[in-house]
Amino acid sequence: MAPAYKLTYFNGRGLAETSRYLLKYGGIDFEDVRVEHADWPQLKDKTPFGQLPVLEHNGKKAGQSIAVARYLGKLVKLAGKDDWENLEIDAVVDTINDLRLKIMVIRFEKDEEKKKAMTETALKETVPYYLTRLEAIVQKNKGYLALGKLTWADLYFVSMSPTFDTFTGEDVFAKYPNLKALRDKVDALPAIKKWIEERPKSEF
């Protein structure tokens, strides 16, 4: 029987890796479809808004990486016990996504001089601003980003964390011991550890 879930993305970690972490964490069988860039133009118009990832289940499709991760977080019991708890998870996820977007804008900047200035500001101000506050949150939340226990916010953060490392050109977590401990803890979860070992190698 075909797996109940099909996750389609490019051949990389990128915006699909959180969902792969969640599916692996939950032991849920899924089809990990990876589209080569040469095949993308033909597929693009068949996606809801010309974007990947797309999750398929029971003949239905849905896009938007964070929305999909939230759905899967509930599926694998890494969500809150009530609506306010889910708000706390969602808020920290959106905050981390804000930081990610601020970094991505710099990556896509083509003017080299402007890019350099933006990078300097990000490294001196933006990244420390966010990571210092996230570090404090993890410290007071028993080592997790929300609710004092493992939630899909942690899997989101850890699966996305290479973005911050790559951008800063160093192990950014060296300065944030609680965030580093969280990353190491999530990546050491048996199902995640196995996935990291067996997943296709890719640059991003």
Place this chain on the structure above:
Amino acid sequence: MAPAYKLTYFNGRGLAETSRYLLKYGGIDFEDVRVEHADWPQLKDKTPFGQLPVLEHNGKKAGQSIAVARYLGKLVKLAGKDDWENLEIDAVVDTINDLRLKIMVIRFEKDEEKKKAMTETALKETVPYYLTRLEAIVQKNKGYLALGKLTWADLYFVSMSPTFDTFTGEDVFAKYPNLKALRDKVDALPAIKKWIEERPKSEF
């Protein structure tokens, strides 16, 4: 007795208006706190990530406008009946937010020449790309953005729609009759109509 909910934002519609629409729609009493820009520096450090809006309830605080709107959407029964339905709502909301962010980047661009080129691309390509697809979704969903019925995605879209109008410098909805009908329908809901009449006037 003080209202159970307190929503703090600047003195404008902006990122708080969706939550105000939802609270008004649900007939939920709330404190509509509006911070003047002169008072913001003192308050900034008391917010989770130096940002507004912040929702307070039962002595707890949470930020991130879309996360807060999702919570309130559930509170006022404008959410889905299961996790997949909520995924459908979340995906269309995040898609509209993508469009909003693409427009905001242009607003904040300081290089006039670059801003002009970005605006032209947005008006010719980006905005029509999104709105054409949203128009088709509303057409096939019985006049709504998701699930064939009124959800908080509709209140999100309509409360944010002035962003698109202001940006294009015209009634952008004139070209999209289904989106226009949706906007008119939401703004005609008795509680929303009353709110629009009585809310403080502001530019944004």
